[in-house]
Every structure is written in structure tokens, then in C-alpha cells.
Amino acid sequence: MAFIEFQDVRKVYHMGSVDVTAVDGMTFSVEKGELCVIVGPSGAGKTTVLNMLGGMDKPTSGVIRLGDRVVSDMDDRQLTYYRRLDIGFVFQFYNLVQNLTAVENVELAAQICPDPLPAAEVLERVGLGHRLDNFPAQLSGGEQQRVAIARAIAKNPQLLLCDEPTGALDYQTGKQILELLQDTCHETGQPVCIVTHNLAFTQIADRVIHVREGRASKIEVNSHPASAATVEW
Numbered sequence: 474m475a476f477i478e479f480q481d482v483r484k485v486y487h488m489g490s491v492d493v494t495a496v497d498g499m500t501f502s503v504e505k506g507e508l509c510v511i512v513g514p515s516g517a518g519k520t521t522v523l524n525m526l527g528g529m530d531k532p533t534s535g536v537i538r539l540g541d542r543v544v545s546d547m548d549d550r551q552l553t554y555y556r557r558l559d560i561g562f563v564f565q566f567y568n569l570v571q572n573l574t575a576v577e578n579v580e581l582a583a584q585i586c587p588d589p590l591p592a593a594e595v596l597e598r599v600g601l602g603h604r605l606d607n608f609p610a611q612l613s614g615g616e617q618q619r620v621a622i623a624r625a626i627a628k629n630p631q632l633l634l635c636d637e638p639t640g641a642l643d644y645q646t647g648k649q650i651l652e653l654l655q656d657t658c659h660e661t662g663q664p665v666c667i668v669t670h671n672l673a674f675t676q677i678a679d680r681v682i683h684v685r686e687g688r689a690s691k692i693e694v695n696s697h698p699a700s701a702a703t704v705e706w
């Protein structure tokens with residue numbers, strides 16, 4: 474069995490009298506250690522997929538598994554622990570706590586986990602060893618995203634989920650963030666899922682899930698993914 478499994482997952486939002494089908498029978502799997510890119514146009518259902526995988530949203534039907542656990546069967550309390558302990562999230566707009574320093578932001582997230590990595594060491598690893606005591610407002614967008622990635626990694630999670638992690642960054646900085654995510658995935662063996670609308674990112678993935686109208690329209694496996702340092706878009 475694969476490490477991540479989606480089996481015929483549907484998500485319908487009820488908006489008053491209108492039903493919005495965000496995910497419409499999605500089936501895919503991701504192996505341990507893979508960098509997975511989930512790509513598709515706006516409104517295709519990418520964020521909804523990521524949120525269900527991360528336990529932030531529940532499917533209407535279907536089965537979601539991570540390792541030997543069935544995420545789609547968890548109750549609210551189990552989902553809270555799952556989000557806290559097992560998942561590292563990276564968002565487009567970093568979501569750092571503004572009145573805590575870089576190292577404090579990382580420590581805050583890691584302290585609720587049983588087996589965290591040392592905050593300063595992880596910040597060193599993402600290239601911010603010299604900015605530990607800076608507040609988010611004193612850091613560039615790319616540096617803030619590195620802190621956010623360090624925060625996710627320091628939890629020592631089962632899985633890293635990134636929703637448009639380069640969406641707010643310029644080209645070069647975005648590329649460096651992709652390199653960091655690719656290196657993290659390959660060095661730690663933790664699977665990383667990146668949601669994007671940018672087809673160029675698919676070159677660096679071990680596995681690509683193309684999403685269209687709430688379905689996996691195509692799944693590709695790259696036996697020789699490109700290094701993030703060399704991709705152009």
C-alpha cells in the first residue's frame with residue numbers, strides 16, 4: 474500500500490441552497506519520500522485536496538489514508554492531534570506570528586510535538602542561521618517563507634504540505650524555495666506535496682497529479698525529475 478492514498482474522494486460544500494462540488498471522485502497515491510506536485514487551474518480543487526489530506530477539512534465521501542491511518546475516519550479530536558503532530562504546513566503568505574522572532578516562531582510550533590528538531594539547527598539548515606533573533610517584519614518575503622518551512626520541518630512531521638509556497642515571491646526567490654523543498658524531501662525522506670498552478674514545477678516532481686474540475690485528470694511519474702536549480706519558467 475502507498476504511503477498516501479486518496480480513494481474516490483468527494484467534497485461537496487453546501488452554500489445555502491447551492492451545492493458546490495470542489496472534489497469529485499479523486500483517486501491517487503503517493504509513495505514515501507516522493508515530491509508530489511498537485512497542479513491545475515484556479516478552482517480545480519487543489520487546496521481542498523491539500524486541506525483534506527492535512528486534516529483541516531473532511532471529505533464528504535471516500536477514503537484518505539496516511540501510512541496505516543485512515544484520516545477520513547478520524548473525529549474532530551483525532552484530526553486536531555493529526556494536524557498538530559503529523560503535518561507540517563507551508564502557506565502562500567507564511568502566516569508567521571509577527572511579535573515572535575524567527576527562532577521563537579519555530580520553537581512555538583515544535584514544542585507541541587513529541588520529537589521536535591532543534592529550532593536553531595533547522596533555521597541554520599534553511600540558510601537563516603544568522604537571522605534567528607529577527608522578527609518577521611525585519612525579513613524579506615523569501616526569508617519569511619524559509620522561517621515558515623523551518624517551522625514545518627522542526628515538527629518532524631510525517632508529511633509536508635505546501636499551498637502555492639512561491640506564490641508571493643519573485644522568480645529567483647521562488648526558485649530557491651523550491652530547491653529547499655526538493656532538498657528537504659530527498660534528505661529527510663518525508664514526502665512533500667506542493668500545490669501550484671504553475672506547470673513548470675511539474676519538472677521537479679517525482680509524481681504529478683493534474684487536477685481538473687475536482688478530478689485527477691492525469692497522473693505522471695518522473696523517473697528523472699529535474700533539479701529545482703535548473704528549471705525555468
Ligand SMILES: Nc1ncnc2c1ncn2[C@@H]1O[C@H](COP(=O)(O)OP(=O)(O)OP(=O)(O)O)[C@@H](O)[C@H]1O
Pocket residue numbers: 486487488493494495496513514515516517518519520521522670
Ligand atoms: N469553504 C468553501 N465553501 C464553499 N466552496 C468552496 C470552499 N472551498 C472551496 N470551495 C469551492 O470549491 C472549488 C475548488 O476550490 P479550491 O480552493 O480547492 O480550488 P484551487 O484549485 O485551490 O484554486 P486556486 O488555484 O484558485 O487556489 C471552487 O469552486 C471553490 O469556490
Ligand SMILES: [Mg+2]
Pocket residue numbers: 519520521
Ligand atoms: Mg488554492
